[in-house]
Amino acid sequence: MTSLPDFLRIDPTTRQVSLDGRDPAFYSDPNRVYSVFHQHCPTFYWEEQRQWFFTGYDRVNALLRDRHFGRQILHVASREELGMPEPEKHLANFDLAERHSLLEIEPPEHTRLRTLVNRAFVSRHIEKLRPEIADLAEKLIDGFEKDGRTELLSSFADIIPVTIIARMIGIPDEMGPQLLKWSHAYVGMYMFKRSAADEHAADRAAREFSDYVRTLITERRKTPAEDLLSHMIHTEHKGQHLTDDELVSTTIVLLNAGHEATVHQIGNSVRVILESGLSPDALFRDEAATQRTVEETLRICAPVHIFQRWALEDIEVDSVSLKRGDKVSLILAAANLDPKMFSDPLLFKPERKEAQNLSFGAGIHFCIGAPLARLELNTVLPILFRRLPGLRLEAKPTVKDVYHFHGLERLDLFW
Known part of the structure; x- marks a missing residue:
């Protein structure tokens, strides 16, 4: 077995793991650590995070689909029953924006919202x-x-x-830089490095973001356009329209999820391809080769590493006894490296014909924007390498301290 890195401590008997998620030695190359988990304990209790984590492909795939788990818990139990503290007052705007997020709700609300949005994201429309x-x-x-x-x-x-x-939703191009600022502050709530300053920044971004979306909603109610926001405002599902709060939450999650991960993935993909030494001409020689290359980059350098779920009832998983209200984490990026499913999992091998990567999740919360993200990657990567033959790294890229997202600080290239 591979020896453990200095910054990682594992007790295979109790499956207890000690690891600082903010250590650059970890987040700069998490795949190396995931490989160690697969060797010693694919299911483990991360002491610093106070949670059980799952990395095995079959286990993660099953838990993503298991209806004994959900993205919400307060629809089946009260805060008092769970011993959960009251919401933080300084996060009131953020909590309101998240209240109806597609990523955070369960059926029947999830079914209703997703049905109204899904048509715009199916492959034939994208x-x-x-x-x-x-x-x-x-x-x-x-x-x-x-x-x-x-x-x-x-x-x-x-x-x-x-x-x-933004164009799909109906937001002008010139809002792009502001949307990026709001999004970066907003998703700071999901990172291991989260501080009080990050929380205040996220709440402020949520308030400003929501206020902007509400002005758009007012405009589209008066003057509908051929865009997704107008569609969501004016379309019914079983006689019901989306409320303004639902429209705000849905628009924000579509904007954030619709670009944040893809930005990281473009950078991650270019880096992996350049470091592989493989010929871009071969990797993008035709549509089929391009798709294989893109899927392999998604497998080996996924942009989102963790998806969390609540246990909705007492349940046992892999000999771990979970109580209703326990939160568990599924490491999608580690599941993509399971040696039981992928040969030489740490190697970039676009020609492999093995399991489907889990980078977009699975089950009812499978990423609604997956067809769009795949289309963007399959379109822009071949163009980039065709237009810039001889593309090379100017410096070793630095990974951002944004775990559990995975992306680069910057990517300096020359040709």
């Missing part, structure tokens, strides 16, 4: 965006190609996903 995505990528490259170098996140990766999802 595919129509391919020319628009390609055109945006080409124009961005036109702007820096002659320079011979670029910082790819700010010049390319940040811009494409937020522009496309």
